Amino acid sequence: SQQGEEDPQALSIQEGENATMNCSYKTSINNLQWYRQNSGRGLVHLILIRSNEREKHSGRLRVTLDTSKKSSSLLITASRAADTASYFCATDRGTGGFKTIFGAGTRLFVKA
Amino acid sequence: EPEVTQTPSHQVTQMGQEVILRCVPISNHLYFYWYRQILGQKVEFLVSFYNNEISEKSEIFDDQFSVERPDGSNFTLKIRSTKLEDSAMYFCASLNGRGPEATEAFFGQGTRLTVV
Numbered sequence: 001s002q003q004g005e006e007d008p009q010a011l012s013i014q015e016g017e018n019a020t021m022n023c024s025y026k027t028s029i030n031n032l033q034w035y036r037q038n039s040g041r042g043l044v045h046l047i048l049i050r051s052n053e054r055e056k057h058s059g060r061l062r063v064t065l066d067t068s069k070k071s072s073s074l075l076i077t078a079s080r081a082a083d084t085a086s087y088f089c090a091t092d093r094g095t096g097g098f099k100t101i102f103g104a105g106t107r108l109f110v111k112a
Numbered sequence: 113e114p115e116v117t118q119t120p121s122h123q124v125t126q127m128g129q130e131v132i133l134r135c136v137p138i139s140n141h142l143y144f145y146w147y148r149q150i151l152g153q154k155v156e157f158l159v160s161f162y163n164n165e166i167s168e169k170s171e172i173f174d175d176q177f178s179v180e181r182p183d184g185s186n187f188t189l190k191i192r193s194t195k196l197e198d199s200a201m202y203f204c205a206s207l208n209g210r211g212p213e214a215t216e217a218f219f220g221q222g223t224r225l226t227v228v
Contacts, residue, residue, distance in 0.1 A: 033216055042221035100217050102155040
């Protein structure tokens with residue numbers, strides 16, 4: 001079964017607005033991570049939230065985790081054109097063969 | 113800031129040829145991974161490597177693929193006989209812990225493989 005399904009698939013907002021992306025997953029996890037990918041480039045780690053944490057902040061980023069609903073959200077406040085990218089959530093089950101499973105990503109487009 | 117480096121950044125190869133993608137993980141990390149991303153699609157897990165052996169591999173990682181850590185610093189992915197559908201961006205990642213102690217996986221910038 002596939003872990004880490006993000007929604008929406010695509011999001012278009014004006015600069016200065018907030019952007020919220022959601023991620024759902026299926027099995028229990030040790031942590032959940034959000035990554036950013038600019039078109040055709042590598043994956044940049046944004047934030048990691050552990051299963052015993054509910055909320056985490058990093059600059060303009062705010063991540064929440066609800067393990068009862070198996071979901072997470074990424075909020076980018078006061079968005080900028082430079083935030084235009086694809087955002088992925090990745091879950092680490094940490095049991096047996098450890099691996100990070102990615103969702104399909106949300107494409108965020110911030111209009112200047 | 114430590115980083116994972118991958119070479120080459122772009123490789124073009126003829127169908128049927130062998131390719132080796134190279135990665136230098138962060139020096140004190142213990143767990144190594146290869147992922148691939150076909151253009152416009154999701155990032156897919158290929159294989160994880162720990163203690164000089166494969167920990168887990170996906171169904172994508174068939175007999176045409178192999179990994180090794182030949183010299184304690186490089187981590188390579190070999191595709192023996194490339195197919196057109198192997199064209200993708202290949203990402204290497206490393207991390208230093210697992211389970212509750214795990215930190216984020218550090219990813220390289222990727223190697224874009226084009227099979228013609």
